Amino acid sequence: MSTVTDKPIRLTSFSHGGGCGCKIAPGVLAEILKKTSGFPIPSALMVGIETSDDAAVYKLNDEQALIATTDFFMPIVDDPYDFGRIAATNAISDVYAMGGTPIMALALVGMPVNQLPIDVIGKVIQGGESICAEAGIPIAGGHTIDSVEPIYGLVVMGLIHPSRVKRNADARVGDKLILGKPLGVGILSAALKKQILDDAGYSSMIASTTKLNKPGQALSALDSVHAMTDVTGFGLLGHLLEVCRGSGLAANIQASAIPLLDKVEQLATDGFITGASGRNWAAYGESVRLDTQISAAQQALLTDPQTSGGLLVACDPAAVDEVLEIFRQGGFLEAAVIGDIVAGEVLVNVTP
Secondary structure: OOOOOOOOOOHHHHOOOOHHHHOOOHHHHHHHHHOOOOOOOOOOEEEOOOOOOOOEEEEOOOOOEEEEEEEEEOOOOOOHHHHHHHHHHHHHHHHHHOOOEEEEEEEEEEEOOOOOOHHHHHHHHHHHHHHHHHHOOOEEEEEEEEOOOOEEEEEEEEEEOHHHOOOOOOOOOOOEEEEOOOEOHHHHHHHHHOOOOOHHHHHHHHHHHOOOOOHHHHHOOOOOEEEEEEOOOOHHHHHHHHHHHHHOOEEEEEHHHOOEOOOHHHHHHOOOOOHHHHHHHHHHHHHEEEOOOOOHHHHHHHHOOOOOOOEEEEEOHHHHHHHHHHHHHOOOOOOEEEEEEEOOOOOEEEEO
């Protein structure tokens, strides 16, 4: 077979972008969606596309609502098993971000079958299966195509009580903002693609991107948690702006309070920044007010596309300790308060 070679397969060499950095830039996406025609909205559809939330939610009855989401992308790492794990974790996260419990998944697989060995493709799928097993759900089917670039992801369905759905659009004035995972995945992926990321950096990246956001299930039970989303391809600022726009409010965040993966600020200073970071800033930078002391590296981290990023929670100040404890019990020891929700224009203010 023509795919057999003595050289190791580098999955990232097949793709023009990796992970959630593959997303269409937010400005372009807004233009595309603006031109789509409207359609009748059934009363049972609790969450649709109106606030750019993480998943659709459809009320089945007074006790159950169905959560449905999909996510897929090109390789962010070269190891096929790790690629499958990351993609699956990322897809399942949207169910947790709504507060739900995943119940099953469908696999989405696109592979250049004439260029990749069958065992490599198999390892991608096995990696996804391992994360689904950790989440306690089966892969119940899926779809495969022969594609130019490797693509893997999942359709994921979950259940939740209708009263416990956590949208991204229900933040309130005075809410504290808590981030569940440190930032910097895109920075590490840029360093990996240029083959300068060390073993410790790679391990840190894999540990973060394959950690399931299970605390979302427990957080959904708290009335004091008003809004929730996960931070992915549009970066922290992009997804926080979605919260602000949906809620009709603004936010203040403190750059020094934001947890970061080890060494990513220095890597950003050294120029290891994804193209998606710049596209993100171009799309929404006019809605952000940066203090003059915020460095270019800090700005890059704020717009850095996070693949399988952390939950961003807006909660009542009195609930901060309880929310942080839920994160810590789930192994998210770096979860931290990074700012608050305030009245005002749709704007994010960033201070040192």
